[in-house]
Amino acid sequence: MTGTKIKNMEEFASVSGISRPTLSKFFNNPDSVRASTRKRIEAALEQYDYQPNLYAVNQNRRLTKNIGVVVPYLADPFFAKIARTIEEYIIETGFRPVLLGSHGSPAMEIANLDNLRSIKPAGVLLAPLGRASDQETLEAFCEEVPTVLFDANIDTIGEAFVGSNNEQSIGLIVDYLCRTGEAPCFFEMRSPTNPNAFKRRSAYIAAMERLGHTPHLIQAEGEGWEFEEIGFREGMRALSDRNLTTNTILCSNDRLAIGVLSAAFETGLKVGIGEDCDLRIAGHDDHPFSKYTCPTLTTVSQDYEAIAKKSASLLLERIETEKAADSRREALFDGRLIMRSSA
Amino acid sequence: MTGTKIKNMEEFASVSGISRPTLSKFFNNPDSVRASTRKRIEAALEQYDYQPNLYAVNQNRRLTKNIGVVVPYLADPFFAKIARTIEEYIIETGFRPVLLGSHGSPAMEIANLDNLRSIKPAGVLLAPLGRASDQETLEAFCEEVPTVLFDANIDTIGEAFVGSNNEQSIGLIVDYLCRTGEAPCFFEMRSPTNPNAFKRRSAYIAAMERLGHTPHLIQAEGEGWEFEEIGFREGMRALSDRNLTTNTILCSNDRLAIGVLSAAFETGLKVGIGEDCDLRIAGHDDHPFSKYTCPTLTTVSQDYEAIAKKSASLLLERIETEKAADSRREALFDGRLIMRSSA
DNA sequence: TTTATTTCTTTACGCGCGTAAATTTTATAA
DNA sequence: TTATAAAATTTACGCGCGTAAAGAAATAAA
Numbered sequence: 001m002t003g004t005k006i007k008n009m010e011e012f013a014s015v016s017g018i019s020r021p022t023l024s025k026f027f028n029n030p031d032s033v034r035a036s037t038r039k040r041i042e043a044a045l046e047q048y049d050y051q052p053n054l055y056a057v058n059q060n061r062r063l064t065k066n067i068g069v070v071v072p073y074l075a076d077p078f079f080a081k082i083a084r085t086i087e088e089y090i091i092e093t094g095f096r097p098v099l100l101g102s103h104g105s106p107a108m109e110i111a112n113l114d115n116l117r118s119i120k121p122a123g124v125l126l127a128p129l130g131r132a133s134d135q136e137t138l139e140a141f142c143e144e145v146p147t148v149l150f151d152a153n154i155d156t157i158g159e160a161f162v163g164s165n166n167e168q169s170i171g172l173i174v175d176y177l178c179r180t181g182e183a184p185c186f187f188e189m190r191s192p193t194n195p196n197a198f199k200r201r202s203a204y205i206a207a208m209e210r211l212g213h214t215p216h217l218i219q220a221e222g223e224g225w226e227f228e229e230i231g232f233r234e235g236m237r238a239l240s241d242r243n244l245t246t247n248t249i250l251c252s253n254d255r256l257a258i259g260v261l262s263a264a265f266e267t268g269l270k271v272g273i274g275e276d277c278d279l280r281i282a283g284h285d286d287h288p289f290s291k292y293t294c295p296t297l298t299t300v301s302q303d304y305e306a307i308a309k310k311s312a313s314l315l316l317e318r319i320e321t322e323k324a325a326d327s328r329r330e331a332l333f334d335g336r337l338i339m340r341s342s343a
Numbered sequence: 344m345t346g347t348k349i350k351n352m353e354e355f356a357s358v359s360g361i362s363r364p365t366l367s368k369f370f371n372n373p374d375s376v377r378a379s380t381r382k383r384i385e386a387a388l389e390q391y392d393y394q395p396n397l398y399a400v401n402q403n404r405r406l407t408k409n410i411g412v413v414v415p416y417l418a419d420p421f422f423a424k425i426a427r428t429i430e431e432y433i434i435e436t437g438f439r440p441v442l443l444g445s446h447g448s449p450a451m452e453i454a455n456l457d458n459l460r461s462i463k464p465a466g467v468l469l470a471p472l473g474r475a476s477d478q479e480t481l482e483a484f485c486e487e488v489p490t491v492l493f494d495a496n497i498d499t500i501g502e503a504f505v506g507s508n509n510e511q512s513i514g515l516i517v518d519y520l521c522r523t524g525e526a527p528c529f530f531e532m533r534s535p536t537n538p539n540a541f542k543r544r545s546a547y548i549a550a551m552e553r554l555g556h557t558p559h560l561i562q563a564e565g566e567g568w569e570f571e572e573i574g575f576r577e578g579m580r581a582l583s584d585r586n587l588t589t590n591t592i593l594c595s596n597d598r599l600a601i602g603v604l605s606a607a608f609e610t611g612l613k614v615g616i617g618e619d620c621d622l623r624i625a626g627h628d629d630h631p632f633s634k635y636t637c638p639t640l641t642t643v644s645q646d647y648e649a650i651a652k653k654s655a656s657l658l659l660e661r662i663e664t665e666k667a668a669d670s671r672r673e674a675l676f677d678g679r680l681i682m683r684s685s686a
Numbered sequence: 687t688t689t690a691t692t693t694c695t696t697t698a699c700g701c702g703c704g705t706a707a708a709t710t711t712t713a714t715a716a
Numbered sequence: 717t718t719a720t721a722a723a724a725t726t727t728a729c730g731c732g733c734g735t736a737a738a739g740a741a742a743t744a745a746a
Contacts, residue, residue: 008732019695024734034693034743054461056732059398060701074442075423075631084418084446096458099417099442103427115439118397228635258635265637288418292571292601294608294637351702362725367704377713377723399702403731 006050016044027052058120067095067315068116068124070109071151072194073225074101076255077288079127082151085308086125093316095122104193104225106132113141123315126158127151130194146318150311152195153330159318160329162311164302166196169335170203170250173282173300174211176337177248180273181280183213185245187238187260188252189230190219200252200284216245220256231259232266239267239279248280248343254290254299257283261293261342271295272341280343284335295341303333349393359387370395401463410438410658411459411467413452414494416568417444419598420631422470425494428651429468436659438465447536447568449475456484466658469501470494473537489661493654495538496673502661503672505654507645509539512678513546513593516625516643517554519680520591523616524623526556528588530581530603531595532573533562543595543627559588563599574602575609582610582622591623591686597633597642600626604636604685614638615684623686627678638684646676 006012013020018041025032026041033041058064067090071079083099090097098119102109109129116124123146128138130152141147142158149158177184186204188197201217208215220234231251238244238260251257261281264271269278272295283290286301310331318325349355356363361384368375369384376384401407410433414422426442433440441462445452452472459467466489471481473495484490485501492501520527529547531540544560551558563577574594581587594600604624607614612621615638626633629644653674661668 010732020733021696021735022694025694028734037694051461053402053732055398055402055463056701057734059396059402059703059732060734062734074417075420075427077418077420080418080423080444084444101423101427118394120398228632232635258632262635262637262639289571289601289632292575292605294605296605353702363703364705364726365724368724371704379712380724396702399731400704402702402733403704405704 004048006048009050009052012044012048012050015048016041018044027057063122063319064120065095066098066116066119066121068098068100068112068119068121068126068145070100070102070112070116070124071127072102072109072129073104074099075103076225078254078285079151081288082127082304082308085304086150086312089309089312093312095316102129104129104132106134110134110137113138117141117145121145122319123147125150125311125315128154128157130154130192130196132193146315146324148311148315148318150307154195158328159325160311160314160331162307162314162331163333164196164307165332165334166199167203167206168332169284169300169302170200171207171210172335172337173250173284173298174204174207176339177250177280177282177343178211178213181343182246182248183208183211184248184250184280184282185216185218186252187218187231187235187249187256188220189227189256190221191223192252193223193225197252204250218249227253227255228259228262231256232262233259235260235263236266239263239269247278249282250343251281251283254283254285254287254297257281257297257299257342258287258289258293261297265294273343282343286338290338291340293342298340298343299338300335301338302335306333347391349391352393352395355387355391355393358391359384361387370400406465406662407463408438409441409459409462409464411441411443411455411462411464411469411488413443413445413455413459413467414470415445415452415472416447417442418446419568421597421628422494424631425470425647425651428647429493429655432652432655436655438659445472447472447475449477453477453480456481460484460488464488465662466490468493468654468658471497471500473497473535475536489658489667491654491658491661493650497538501671502668503654503657503674505650505657505674506676507539507650508675508677509542510546510549511675512627512643512645513543514550514553515678515680516593516627516641517547517550519682520593520623520625520686521554521556524686525589525591526551526554527591527593527623527625528559528561529595530561530574530578530592530599531563532570532599533564534566535595536566536568540595547593561592570596570598571602571605574599575605576602578603578606579609582606582612590621592625594624594626597626597628597630597640600624600640600642600685601630601632601636604640608637616686625686629681633681634683636685641683641686642681643678644681645678649676 009020071083087097100112125148127150138157147158149161153161205215218238220230222230264279271279271281283297283299286299290297290299352363414426430440443455468491470493481500490501492504496504548558561581563573565573614622614624626640626642629642633640633642
């Protein structure tokens with residue numbers, strides 16, 4: 001890009017000595033032209049500053065190269081991280097990711113999808129809000145646009161679902177906690193938005209029963225996405241009531257755990273695995289901040305990489321075959337125990 | 344939207360009984376048509392499912408309604424939050440925000456701007472990486488596209504800069520710390536990427552000298568955006584060396600403070616303002632997590648709202664007047680002291 | 687070299703909309 | 717009511733590109 005600025009493909013055709021239809025083919029897929037002409041075009045691109053007008057291109061193509069990525073909450077580092085990983089895979093395959101966060105609002109989730117519809121995406125990767133989502137509208141959207149769900153499953157929606165194996169991961173940490181101390185109670189929200197929460201609840205109950213313990217749920221009141229706040233507030237209540245049947249609390253996710261940790265600190269309870277500790281607290285997700293809590297949080301990590309890669313590749317596959325699969329696929333990945341100091 | 348799907352404006356013109364040029368005017372600006380015809384069009388829109396093809400629209404308009412928002416790191420809740428606030432203002436004014444994160448990489452920062460160029464944005468709001476940014480390329484970009492910087496200033500770049508008044512905010516917390524205990528040392532990175540860090544350093548020195556104290560810097564080695572990690576590692580070193588001249592540490596930002604807090608916990612030092620405490624730690628930014636650290640982090644909050652609103656409105660003003668201002672403007676907002684338990 | 691095949695060029699049309707110019711209709715003021 | 721201004725309609729062209737068809741050129745196979 002040293003030389004003059006070229007204003008359209010016609011002009012680039014004349015300066016490069018390649019016909020416009022051939023250039024058009026090249027920009028759609030550089031491998032669709034002969035190697036020698038590809039070289040010539042690439043040489044010309046070095047000399048002249050030209051790139052096809054995105055709007056003109058997308059107006060005429062049936063399908064754009066856009067892929068929507070919608071997550072419930074971009075300010076949550078967990079989603080920021082997984083969205084980022086997904087973005088990388090999409091870019092690698094030559095598509096353009098368009099990242100949107102719904103800020104916990106079902107209305108904004110729909111608005112985001114509407115927005116996406118107007119850019120005619122080849123497909124979208126959606127981590128739905130869950131229970132709060134407007135399922136009918138979501139379903140209608142998925143009829144129009146190839147969609148793969150990740151993180152949170154809604155059974156009837158989308159071509160496929162990719163997420164974590166909560167059964168396995170919760171089993172893992174319940175096993176660990178029982179083996180190293182008292183059997184845990186389960187701290188969660190009474191009416192969670194996220195479907196994973198329900199899976200984790202029953203996984204906890206199943207694991208406890210399998211090990212011959214009585215499950216015990218602590219259900220926090222509260223709505224919305226301020227999990228730390230809810231964890232703190234309801235954690236304070238649970239801890240000050242002193243009606244805990246165990247010294248071990250397994251939280252449904254790390255953000256709740258961070259709140260409970262904060263409540264324990266406030267209450268003067270010492271959290272950890274030492275003899276002198278009053279309480280063990282564990283979480284789930286390996287939230288980026290769980291490494292820096294005091295004490296550091298024992299948790300189970302989701303396989304971000306695998307989830308990102310799988311959901312992206314399932315979507316791309318669907319896009320390339322151009323037809324819906326006969327049946328909805330589900331891919332679940334195992335969690336990994338992250339032993340730190342809190343439990 | 345009950346009825347049939349309309350495929351283009353021509354068709355919508357015939358079913359609605361309004362001419363296409365008028366419809367075109369309406370979609371560009373609903374107020375540019377007579378109130379009565381506006382009503383008729385809006386009534387028709389209720390009946391028929393039509394929205395103008397975004398690509399065809401943007402191909403023909405000189406300027407799109409897109410506004411790029413580029414931040415250094417979307418996984419950082421601080422940036423996620425401010426980006427979100429900016430998004431809101433942009434949407435309110437009828438523009439389309441396009442959110443991009445650079446993941447700490449100068450190359451990706453440039454890639455993001457290139458990407459934006461291809462969608463012909465009306466303007467962009469850029470929080471640059473800072474020292475690491477490729478300044479020449481940034482400058483070239485700003486020549487082409489109206490750009491307002493926020494958060495991090497680079498003197499010669501962009502139409503305007505909107506950020507925090509580090510002088511004031513650091514002065515505020517140094518004052519507070521000196522008034523309530525020992526004068527603080529300053530924990531920072533030796534070679535920070537972010538220009539605010541430099542401002543904060545000199546603001547700290549100035550404030551200390553003003554109060555008749557000798558400034559003392561602790562400069563952490565390390566590169567990149569893993570601030571908690573750096574804060575922890577170098578915090579461990581500083582605390583175990585026991586060569587602190589004071590029991591009070593002011594950190595250049597909250598993420599470093601979170602790391603130092605974690606190091607203090609690890610070292611067995613009690614952090615807080617009580618008689619029985621060994622250490623006071625304060626931060627800067629009011630990071631969303633600083634409310635849930637153990638102990639909760641005393642810090643100074645940036646005026647997110649004001650920064651978001653001002654930078655958005657400066658950009659829109661610039662876009663509407665269609666010409667560069669004679670001089671580069673700078674708007675700085677004061678910080679607010681957030682007293683919590685750590686100092 | 688001749689033939690078959692692939693690739694490129696030329697020509698031409700269409701996508702959905704912005705927008706200009708001339709004309710007609712509608713609203714407002716006198 | 718009539719004159720005047722404002723808004724809508726009709727007609728027409730252009731934006732930059734995708735893409736189809738037919739023929740020319742380059743390559744590969746015989």
